[in-house]
């Protein structure tokens with residue numbers, strides 16, 4: 514179609530489950546699943562659903578979660594409820610798995626116990642996990658069976674979850690599950706992570722695997738108090754181990770990354786990865802906390818800058834799985850994932866910058882009711898040696914990959 518950047522239409526499928534949007538991590542928690550309902554309402558009002566097949570799928574099963582997670586952790590996620598937590602046995606098991614109910618009377622801020630604020634025991638937790646994992650599995654299967662070129666699940670992308678414990682707002686690692694599904698059919702799978710946080714859970718699982726290459730772009734920094742930006746991993750020197758050596762690539766960045774500098778890294782690095790690794794499928798975690806103005810992130814990407822990563826990877830014509838992830842300024846997140854849905858179907862030039870009436874329009878007051886919020890220009894040193902250094906480090910690691 515004429516609307517496609519490179520002239521070729523893609524068959525796109527899309528997963529959205531309104532049950533997920535009602536999940537509540539608790540008052541003041543940064544993670545707000547409603548952002549996915551907001552993105553969906555925009556997608557619908559812009560008429561993009563007509564260009565996609567809607568995946569209506571069953572939730573994942575317990576057995577499907579066990580393809581990655583250990584039995585005791587899966588059982589805990591199944592059994593735990595806010596009420597059951599107060600039973601001593603379940604509480605100890607929950608805490609061992611880093612999920613919990615924050616107790617304001619316990620002075621544990623800063624200690625290991627503080628992690629439970631990140632992963633609270635919430636109403637409907639088990640159902641939530643099964644649904645977002647089910648969406649990513651179904652999306653992966655739509656690529657495996659060849660029915661779609663691009664598959665989307667904005668409620669997935671929970672890259673920190675580990676085999677036996679929750680981490681960083683993530684309970685079940687739908688990305689690992691989806692990649693395992695893709696590996697049943699595709700020889701090589703590339704994972705790219707543009708969330709502002711390091712994709713540690715996915716990297717850890719595949720760091721010894723040469724059929725999966727993981728690439729994470731993230732903020733890597735130590736603040737004034739000496740704390741590392743979460744999760745504190747993802748140095749350029751971490752390149753994988755054993756058979757998987759050099760099949761892990763980390764691109765650590767400083768705060769303040771803007772569109773221009775981000776693309777100065779993303780494009781040449783991804784060109785080299787696509788040529789050297791030649792993946793049969795690509796999974797892109799589109800965490801929107803790398804956008805300007807995020808409540809947790811400290812990058813300065815615009816929606817177009819962020820979506821530039823989607824359109825760039827799309828242009829290689831390899832089956833593409835698009836997942837969500839972080840994103841804590843909900844109006845920015847919804848703008849971004851709606852626009853990226855338009856990029857997937859090749860209609861980004863056709864959708865208006867005026868936010869349509871869709872029930873959430875009041876969230877967009879601060880951005881003048883426009884889809885594209887503005888990123889204020891920052892005056893400062895344009896020429897940046899640091900970017901060159903980061904790029905060189907990445908390209909040196911890639912040079913070690915067998916072609």
Ligand code: VJV
Pocket residue numbers: 540541542543627628629630631670671672673680681682683708710711743800802809838839840
């Ligand atoms: O930095 C951390 C861990 C602590 C313990 C918990 N306290 C609250 C903060 C320090 C060491 N966790 C990070 C987790 C970030 C997860 C990002 C997830 C993703 O985007 O990559 C993918 C979905 C962190 N940063 C900020 C917070 N936690 C935070 C959590 C809260 C909160 C305020 C800040 C949880 C509840 C409430 N406020 C009420």
Ligand code: CA
Pocket residue numbers: 706707708709710711712729730731
């Ligand atoms: Ca990342």
Ligand code: ZN
Pocket residue numbers: 708709710800802838839840
């Ligand atoms: Zn994040």
